[in-house]
Amino acid sequence: MTETLTLPQATSTGASALDARGISAWFGGRKVLSRVSLEMPAGRVTALIGPSGCGKSTFLRILNRMHELIPGAELAGEVLLDGEDIYARGRRLTDARRRIGMVFQKPNPFPAMSVYDNVTAGLKLTGVRASGAVKDDLVEECLSKAGLWKEVRDRLRQPGGALSGGQQQRLCIARSLAVRPRILLMDEPCSALDPTSTRRIEETIRDLAEEVTIVIVTHNMQQAARVSDQCAFFLAEQGTPGRIVEHGPTPAMFSAPSDRRTADYVEGRF
Ligand code: ADP
Numbered sequence: 701m702t703e704t705l706t707l708p709q710a711t712s713t714g715a716s717a718l719d720a721r722g723i724s725a726w727f728g729g730r731k732v733l734s735r736v737s738l739e740m741p742a743g744r745v746t747a748l749i750g751p752s753g754c755g756k757s758t759f760l761r762i763l764n765r766m767h768e769l770i771p772g773a774e775l776a777g778e779v780l781l782d783g784e785d786i787y788a789r790g791r792r793l794t795d796a797r798r799r800i801g802m803v804f805q806k807p808n809p810f811p812a813m814s815v816y817d818n819v820t821a822g823l824k825l826t827g828v829r830a831s832g833a834v835k836d837d838l839v840e841e842c843l844s845k846a847g848l849w850k851e852v853r854d855r856l857r858q859p860g861g862a863l864s865g866g867q868q869q870r871l872c873i874a875r876s877l878a879v880r881p882r883i884l885l886m887d888e889p890c891s892a893l894d895p896t897s898t899r900r901i902e903e904t905i906r907d908l909a910e911e912v913t914i915v916i917v918t919h920n921m922q923q924a925a926r927v928s929d930q931c932a933f934f935l936a937e938q939g940t941p942g943r944i945v946e947h948g949p950t951p952a953m954f955s956a957p958s959d960r961r962t963a964d965y966v967e968g969r970f
């Protein structure tokens with residue numbers, strides 16, 4: 701049997717892994733983001749915070765080319781992944797997808813598919829080949845990194861939909877890791893979960909940050925403080941498009957924000 705698995709290894713250099721420059725976005729001609737620029741360093745966790753409707757999810761979708769799939773959506777600016785624009789002519793969508801994974805608010809494993817097949821589901825889609833023991837090892841590795849292996853090692857053939865909500869979310873994390881992404885985008889990954897599951901995911905995020913660059917949207921300020929290295933505060937004031945009011949190292953954003961609106965937000969005043 702041939703066993704093939706050809707994947708580039710992620711590296712964490714501290715340099716900027718993902719660099720969004722001058723991002724503006726529109727839906728049906730209505731501008732919802734204005735000139736957002738943010739560097740997301742390799743091997744670090746960046747938290748996007750701010751009130752509902754200020755464009756955090758839109759920004760996240762732009763980072764892995766999901767925005768362009770929405771009818772009526774437009775975009776300006778560039779997103780550099782390790783220095784190369786993911787929107788450059790000739791760059792394939794699947795290339796960005798393989799290197800930039802996404803985990804959503806609501807856990808969305810393929811419910812009827814086995815736990816094992818859920819983890820490997822992305823391989824075929826993105827053209828990565830794996831078989832036999834190599835594939836088994838990859839499944840164990842990804843489930844371990846997602847903090848789920850011990851709980852499901854005897855349940856690999858059960859449907860993904862049979863797991864608890866927190867386990868399903870960790871299965872989704874394992875699924876995104878299978879193609880060894882360079883970046884993992886997470887849009888409020890704990891909003892649908894209980895506090896215990898939330899803490900488990902937070903531990904997983906911290907562990908993963910060693911090798912994957914993480915960008916997480918969260919409404920939970922304690923969570924942002926616990927998991928992130930840097931924060932960006934988004935705001936859309938009085939019908940104006942969303943933009944970043946302030947960004948910087950997480951401790952400073954919480955203890956000494958330079959903008960009054962950031963202080964008001966992180967201290968729960970709006
Ligand atoms: P957040 O994640 O910060 O809550 P979103 O990125 O979801 O904000 O939304 C930003 C703005 O874009 C909002 O005004 C929202 O109504 C609008 N919007 C988001 N998605 C769509 C869509 N698919 N079609 C039209 N408008 C959208």
Ligand code: MG
Nearest residue numbers: 756757758917
């Ligand atoms: Mg959102």
